[in-house]
Amino acid sequence: MKPQLHIENRDIEKSLRLVIVDGISSEIVVCLTSGAFLVATALLLGASNFQIGLLAAFPSLTNLAQLFSILLMRRFPNRKGITTISLVIARTPLIIIGWLLFQFGISVYFLMAMMFIHYLFSSIGGAGWNSWIKDLVPENQLGQYFSKRSRYMQIVNICLSLLVAVMVDYFTSKHSSELLSLYSVYFILAGVVGLIGTFFLSRAVEPQSYLSKGDFFELFMMPLKNKNFRNMLWFNGAWVFAINLAVPFFMVFMLQTLKIPMTYIIALTVISQVFSVLTVQLWGTLSDRYSNKSIIYLSSPIYIVCIIAWIFVGIYSRWYVNMALLVGIHIFTGVSTAGINLALTNIGLKLAPKTDAVVYLSVKNITTSIFSSVSPLLGGILADYFSNKQLKITFEWISPQFNKLLKLIYLHEWNFLFLIGALLALLSLRLLGKVQEQGEVGHSIVKRIMKTRFKSDLKESFIIGNIVTWHSMLKAIIKRKKAA
Incomplete structure (x- = not known):
């Protein structure tokens, strides 16, 4: 037809x-x-x-x-x-x-x-x-x-x-x-x-x-000449680069370092997917009502915190403490990735003009592929570099009656990688401020709505706590965005 x-x-x-x-x-x-x-x-x-x-x-x-x-x-x-x-x-x-x-x-x-x-x-x-x-x-x-x-x-x-x-x-x-x-x-x-x-x-x-005629090279360069779309490409590329620096090695970390059985790893993955299913409809409704940028600003800090939390996995001697931390990480990873992936897809579709949309979307996919291909290779090189290096920050109490050593931070090959990936992801959010999306709504308004909706809707789905209590770094990003 x-x-x-x-x-x-x-x-x-x-x-x-x-x-x-x-x-x-x-x-x-x-x-x-x-x-x-x-x-x-x-x-x-x-x-x-x-x-x-x-x-x-x-x-x-x-x-x-x-x-x-x-x-x-x-x-x-x-x-x-x-x-x-x-x-x-x-x-x-x-x-x-x-x-x-x-x-x-x-x-x-x-x-x-x-x-x-x-x-x-x-x-x-x-x-x-x-x-x-x-x-x-x-x-x-x-x-x-x-x-x-x-x-x-x-x-x-x-x-x-x-x-x-x-x-x-x-x-x-x-x-x-x-x-x-x-x-x-x-x-x-x-x-x-x-x-x-x-x-x-x-x-x-x-x-x-609708697809313009003319020279193919000029057609391919068209999305790159569009300043707003180019800003979106820079953000998308920087984000996937940062994430793929760390994420591909989570499973290696669990299998090789933590020695977690495959059955447990599959169960953790399922937990993440379940919470993603429970929240994706809410993210979709909010992205239509407000903007995809707002969804990214709200969900990405949760994901960044989850990456940072991987640094603390394995520093505890008790197995059930590490597993409890992993369960928490996977729950909030599922919630946040549901919003991030949806918003990243939709913002590309929204910013691509009706005429030559296939060119714009292809350039977006190619750009994302390049960044996401290079990042794991660099991650492997960094993991090898940090393989024989460690950073320990401990708190030790010594007395005649009681001695206690408390590990605060223990960084080694994979953990260095996770920290670098989280910091780069946080920096990539600054590039998002340069992207203009039609129908943008102030982040403070959406944040208040998210608090209300999550407290009421997600409580019914047995999600515990208020997941929209952001850390001070997000507030700083929002303030810089308003000042700009």
Whole structure:
């Protein structure tokens, strides 16, 4: 079906439901073929550390292919067609991997080649999808719609992650020789579900798109010449750089340093996702009513505090104290990331003009990919540098009757990294003040509303405490913003 200039409201509503169905299927694909399960498959096939690192870098590296998406859309102005065809090509290799893995066995090189094709065409389709959905979703409903879509996807992620993890644990202990067969089933199931989701997505309508003609280089430079959009790119890049300096190493820290069993780590992840589901709708409603900048200003300090809190994990000798701290960190991480991720997505969609939206959004994704790819590499270098360095701050009481040593701060390889990431994230918030968003509301007003809403709504969901008591650093940022 060709793009349409005028679309009825009922067709838009139906299409938005279809997009949610595809989002759920995409989440199933991600659950079954990425993260720990992809790494485990690669290790069983004999992958080296470099090959595993390369697999992890594929999603970011292949986002550069969105430049090719722009060329395609200039030649064929049909975003739905490009998106659905790309997704069919992207999800078919998953079935091939699973079938060959089950029947004959494959090499790690074949796995990497097929996953590269998967990520490459997913990126090509993603550029058209972003522009298509921006035009399809009414601007005043962006927050509410994407919070709803995200909520459904996270619920599926929680349920499926637990199920597949239990199956992996069972096969590892009872049928370890058949573990590759289990992973082959995961890949086949992911590919089939992904293709079904693509079919539903193909039934959605596409509004008429607008893309300027002329020199491709000038078209690509257009978002960079837009001062406000460029300021948003600087903030987004600085934020993901700071976060990815530390976040990828949280699991390594828990597995290697703290020696926490995988079952506990999965449980912590689920806790984070549950609280993200509970709060994402509230963040979406507030972002539509006020602004995405306000949501970032309110949620990002919570996340920064969570990163800093990782510094204190492991300095206590009692195991249950560390676990209690980890539970608290994951609860507030889920609450804050729900707001941050939603607002970062929506502010990009909102600031991209209707004409040439695909160019603006592709440049945003490419910029984010570059920063998020470089950051973990630098983080690994810094971790190696700090591997033989420590900083201890202790309080010691010595008397004839009683001796007590209290650890206040204990920094080593990973903790140095967490502190640096938190400080850089805090500094990146200063760049957000230069971004102008239509419909901005004063932070003090939104803060008062957030206090009221969180106290009333989240108390019913068993969230304890007032999570909007900000530290003095946030107040300083707001004062500087007002003074500017």
